[in-house]
Amino acid sequence: MSNTTETKTAPPHGLPPQDKGGPLARFLKATELDTRLLGMLGALALIWIGFHVYGAVFNGFGAFLTPRNLWNLSVQTSSIGIMACGMVLVIVTRHIDLSVGSVLGFCAVVMGVTQVYILPPLMGVGHPMIWIIAVVVGMIAGTFVGAIHGWLIAYRSIPAFIVTLGGLLVWRGVAFLITSGETISPVDQTFKLLGGGPYGAVGEVGSWIVGALGCIAVVVMVLNSRKQRTRFGFVMRPIWADYFIGGISCAAVIGSVLLVNSYPWPKGIVKRYVAETGIEVPAEGLFISHGFAIPVLILVVVVICMTILMQRTRFGRYVYAIGGNPEAATLSGINTKWMTVKIFALMGFLTGLSAVVASARLGSATNALGTLDELYVIAAAVIGGTSLAGGIGTIYGAVLGALVMQSLQTGMVLIGFDAAIQQIVVGAVLVFAVYLDNLYRKNAK
């Protein structure tokens, strides 16, 4: 409406984009990097450095940017991150799922009962199949619950908000009934590894193997993209841009391997480990690396699978199409109702997986597990750029959003803010992030 914005308005439609702008603009265009992604990484860096400096200045010790804290941060992000991947699909298709926290509690309790009360008497305590059966049962339970929600939403036309609000109460109640309010423990020893901890990590060598696989994947992807573009004669990214992206990605992978490998087992655990295995301790002491925690690797696998699902399969394409224009999706022959059931079932499946991580990390199952998680999961997806109006959202964005949220919380604990202030900050950040997102989208148009 005002004429001050004249220089900023978009070029008229139909004209090819002109090659103007500063070196930064040209750099971004050549590398095809997502400016949103860069913005989020920048925000994350700001949060991390900010907390570290604050700790160094006011508490005399910067605790944030230490291998120990970052390793813990990665583990703490896993559970919310896994669910946030599913929430992206739900929100992109213009729905919402308020029940994931309760469903997580329900799945955890189901798994707890399975592996503590039902299976040991049948198979013997510590039977190697126990944890597998428990995990499978938990994920089936989650998928089933999600499918029920989806069916009610799609085929009975009850708004997702209501169905999952009901689910929030129902599944928490069911979890309580199953446990009679008691904590179920101890969980199976192998199961416990899925939650992280010194034993629940892949160690130094394992981490290097993971890192090597990651770097190989990056190189293959860059090469494949060039091959495809050559096949159809599209404009190539300049070769330096490909080198740059490949280099940065590999550096990030290797950097994270170095990071997790520089966090040693605590002394007590090392002592016990030495006593159990009877290995010799060298004079300078034994340095055993944690390496990547198993829940983090689970999250990485989920992110990769979900990204492929969303970007490279028909299913993912239909999810975006339904979010963009449900009517057009239906007229294109997409069975939108069945898609809704599948999306909510997938959300339930991931919630079940997240319940594995959460209850394994805790070493027990309680009916209160996952309370308020739904809000953190939704916040993670939204901070990560998922639009509540539907049609827009990415998996990596949601996981970054989860990391931002968890970083804020961890950071505030480290510098000694109390719980009330933490809530205020997280709430304010959520609102502010959506506001920033709106601004970004307006300018992008």
Place this chain on the structure above:
Amino acid sequence: MNNTNTPLVEMRDICISFGGVHAVDHVSVELHPGEVVGLLGHNGAGKSTLIKILSGAYAMDSGEILINGEKAEIRNPRDARSYNIETIYQTLALADNLDTASNLFLGRELVTPFGLVDDDAMEAEAREIMARLNPNFQKFNDPVSALSGGQRQSVAIARAVYFNAQILIMDEPTAALGPHETQMVSELIQKLKAEGIGIFLISHDIHDVMTLCDRASVMKNGKLVGTVDVDSVTDDDLLSMIILGKHPHQKEA
């Protein structure tokens, strides 16, 4: 026209009602290869509803549809597509957040041998067909929300043309277009007609119908007023059919 041959499409005695309102009431129309049949009528006359039955968006209450003389079961848009029926909706039915190629192939994506969506192949195909329909079109990597009305229209048309439609339904194809683009659509209709494609054209513009169509069917309040050869009637005849629901003196052959 080939009026003596088997019609490409024959919709017989179609009825559909919504909550007691007879939106389409015992209507029969037919379409021959290489023929353009105009559907005329006021808003709410039932033209779009009739056509949405053919394109699978609505399920009819009674009646039957014959394609090439054989009874066809059309229960959803997918069924319609399997009979090579393509529809260009008034609303264009585009997913605004997806790019041109994704919209063009929505529901019929090209996939790699691994079953993954092959975006590059689809973009290459999209570039080829758009070069034919709208040579100035460049924005292949933007979501269609960034396109102008005419560009969006050409995406919707490309979608129908690409998949070798035999029966094409155009619901107000020029409503949102400027004169130049309207001209383009008219030329396209002539071209498709020459290729032997049958076209149902829904329009408010009597002039369009008089120039583009071979026959015109007029509907009023869900009922068919009549079908006439456009050569044998005047604009005024058509107008009186639309407004008064009165059939001109001479019956159609």
